[in-house]
Amino acid sequence: MSMSVLREKVKVNQAIGALTDQIQDFDQKALVCKTQAAILRFAVEIESADLIAWLQRQDHFPKFFWADREGQEEVACAGAAHVLTGKGRMNHQFIFDEMQRRLSPDQEHLRYYGGMCFDFQNSDENWKDFGSHYFFIPRFELIKQKKQFIFACNITREEFNQGLLNKVLADLRKIDFSSHVLPARLPKxxxxxxxxxxxxxxxxxxxxxxxxxxxxxxxxxxxxxxxxxxxxxxxxxxxxxxxxxxxxxxxxxxxxxxxxxxxxxxxxxxxxxxxxxxxxxxxxxxxxxxxxxxxxxxxxxxxxxxxxxxxxxxxxxxxxxxxxxxxxxxxxxxxxxxxxxxxxxxxxxxxxxxxxxxxxxxxxxxxxxxxxxxxxxxxxxxxxxxxxxxxxxxxxxxxxxxxxxxxxxxxxxxxxxxxxxxxxxxxxxxxxxxxxxxxxxxxxxxxxxxxxxxxxxxxxx
CATH class of the missing domain: 3.60.120.10 (Anthranilate synthase)
Structure with missing residues (x-):
């Protein structure tokens, strides 16, 4: 299943409903196919949105934001479909092999986001939440590529198989697409x-x-x-x-x-x-x-x-x-x-x-x-x-x-x-x-x- 984007844009306040319909209409019989990707991705194109304001309003963790230097792409992520992290010294090959097990050429837009410690290990109390490395496939993504805006939800095969879809849909309904920008709180x-x-x-x-x-x-x-x-x-x-x-x-x-x-x-x-x-x-x-x-x-x-x-x-x-x-x-x-x-x-x-x-x-x-x-x-x-x-x-x-x-x-x-x-x-x-x-x-x-x-x-x- 490649990234599925509706042919026509939907209004921001319709994004959750449109994505819910996509997920519920998915033919779960396709999951028996051995070539089916480990992570299923559902996406809709929406009207413009403020990515940082959207991320700030969400209650789902982890959170991640990325914008490239050329100004071509921004990504805001909330919640996780899959996480790879650890406290010991990072084993590069093991971690990246685990990533490749879930990434797929059929899912060209699917990514792990995150990073790692400067020296690939972490024993400092101030950084305890991060581990020596922290990468995740987001549950929800808001993406800006040039002038196009995409809202996406990633779901694992296991979540379909184990009857956990209702939990995903409940989290989707909690996504806040309200238009207000929270006032800046900049202390002295x-x-x-x-x-x-x-x-x-x-x-x-x-x-x-x-x-x-x-x-x-x-x-x-x-x-x-x-x-x-x-x-x-x-x-x-x-x-x-x-x-x-x-x-x-x-x-x-x-x-x-x-x-x-x-x-x-x-x-x-x-x-x-x-x-x-x-x-x-x-x-x-x-x-x-x-x-x-x-x-x-x-x-x-x-x-x-x-x-x-x-x-x-x-x-x-x-x-x-x-x-x-x-x-x-x-x-x-x-x-x-x-x-x-x-x-x-x-x-x-x-x-x-x-x-x-x-x-x-x-x-x-x-x-x-x-x-x-x-x-x-x-x-x-x-x-x-x-x-x-x-x-x-x-x-x-x-x-x-x-x-x-x-x-x-x-x-x-x-x-x-x-x-x-x-x-x-x-x-x-x-x-x-x-x-x-x-x-x-x-x-x-x-x-x-x-x-x-x-x-x-x-x-x-």
């Missing part, structure tokens, strides 16, 4: 704490620069966490909506496994996008803020493009990705020279990379070897990861981890940087900087402060 900042402190940061960077001088390694990316205690609980949807305003042209994401902690962000960085056997990725490293006027902006742009330190940091990322993909791809194409990605919150050196995957390379293999890149870890990666753990006084959790989706013949992941963890009235914001020869503690502290500004602006709107 009462207290801020930085991990590490400014003084400790200076000591850490001094020691790391000494190690780099001794050629122990060439680059290390160290992150900071700033924890903001607010005057009242934060609503993740409000932060997400404001991030779209203050930081356009990014990947936007929101993952909330259950009522409680929510992970939200606006990342400029793609880890990879796969369409069939074609893969796209990029090196995004080397940063300057934006100027307060055109003249200042042009000056900062020239500084970035001509900075020996920033170009060196960028090339380390390019060479590592080249090395990894050379083993996975044929016809590898790399931009001959870096370009500039200019965003509201900063400007970055960018090199695009594209290739054709060699069979039988799959997403499990790609993620295992590509993440983490030197843009969020350092070089050489194997040596750096243990040092990061010993240096950073907090667990990264899903910060800088892969987050996105996987379908039967396509996948896309962003690097979950410029992100924050919301827990009631606390917002923990994460950002990092690459330390190489020529770095200074003050400059890297200021770079991270600049990266964190998008969250401060989102709170203050």
């Amino acid at each position: 900042i009462q207290k801020r704490e930085d991990y590490p402190s400014d003084k400790k940061w200076q000591n850490i960077i001094s020691e790391e620069l000494a190690a780099i001088t001794k050629n122990d390694y060439k680059k290390i990316v160290l992150a900071r966490k700033s924890s903001f205690r607010m005057s009242a609980p934060l609503e993740a949807a409000d932060i997400l909506r404001n991030l779209q305003k203050v930081s356009p042209h990014c990947f936007y994401f929101y993952l909330q496994p259950k009522a409680g902690a929510a992970f939200v962000g606006a990342s400029p960085e793609r880890l990879y996008k796969r369409e069939g056997q074609t893969i796209q990725t990029e090196a995004l490293a080397g940063t300057r803020p934006r100027g307060s006027n055109p003249q200042a902006d042009e000056k900062l742009k020239k500084e970035l493009l001509n900075s020996t330190k920033e170009v060196h940091e960028h090339q380390l990322v390019v060479e590592q990705i080249r090395h990894v993909l050379a083993e996975l791809c044929k016809d590898l194409t790399i931009d001959p020279k870096h370009s500039l990605l200019q965003l509201e919150g900063g400007q970055h050196l960018l090199t695009r990379i594209k290739g054709v995957l060699l069979p039988p390379v799959d997403d499990a293999r790609i993620l295992f070897v590509l993440h983490p890149t030197p843009a969020v870890a350092g070089w050489p990666t194997e040596k750096i990861l243990d040092i990061i753990k010993s240096r950073e006084p907090f667990a990264r959790g899903y910060y800088a981890g892969p987050l996105g989706y996987i379908g039967w013949d396509a996948a896309e992941f962003a690097v979950a940087i410029r992100s924050g963890l919301i827990q009631k009235n606390t917002l923990a914001v994460y950002a990092g900087a690459g330390i190489v020869q020529g770095s200074t503690a003050k400059a890297e502290w200021n770079e991270i402060e600049n990266k964190m500004q998008i969250f401060l602006k989102a709170i203050e709107l």
Whole structure:
């Protein structure tokens, strides 16, 4: 059964009824067919809808939101038809094999959404709801692709076979398609704490620069966490909506496994996008803020493009990705020279990379070897990861981890940087900087402060 979309649009207030009719009219005799997909998908095209407002109104968990950097697609998900999660170290091949058992070429629009920890394992109390990885096929999806809006419901074969359909239909009737937008609730900042402190940061960077001088390694990316205690609980949807305003042209994401902690962000960085056997990725490293006027902006742009330190940091990322993909791809194409990605919150050196995957390379293999890149870890990666753990006084959790989706013949992941963890009235914001020869503690502290500004602006709107 392929994605079934009514030929004519239905009004938003008719979406639940139209989808209910589709499900009830489904010929359950088709389930005996051995080739029938494990997940059945029912969908209707509807008139336009505000996806974030829709997601905010729903009581079903988990919740997920995804929007690509090009503005071509947005997806809001509520509830789950199937979940893959765990607390121990992630076994890539097992997890992705489990996904492929339920995905099908007959269901080209069916996807698992979610992500994983930066280091593929999780033992931190603040991230307990997320596990080391969290992927799910949503029960309900609201999708915007260009100017088309789709409302979908996914149901497992087991739910049909075991008489659980009434529960699914009851949950469907609870979906709230009312048109009102809940008022934003943006409390004030009462207290801020930085991990590490400014003084400790200076000591850490001094020691790391000494190690780099001794050629122990060439680059290390160290992150900071700033924890903001607010005057009242934060609503993740409000932060997400404001991030779209203050930081356009990014990947936007929101993952909330259950009522409680929510992970939200606006990342400029793609880890990879796969369409069939074609893969796209990029090196995004080397940063300057934006100027307060055109003249200042042009000056900062020239500084970035001509900075020996920033170009060196960028090339380390390019060479590592080249090395990894050379083993996975044929016809590898790399931009001959870096370009500039200019965003509201900063400007970055960018090199695009594209290739054709060699069979039988799959997403499990790609993620295992590509993440983490030197843009969020350092070089050489194997040596750096243990040092990061010993240096950073907090667990990264899903910060800088892969987050996105996987379908039967396509996948896309962003690097979950410029992100924050919301827990009631606390917002923990994460950002990092690459330390190489020529770095200074003050400059890297200021770079991270600049990266964190998008969250401060989102709170203050």
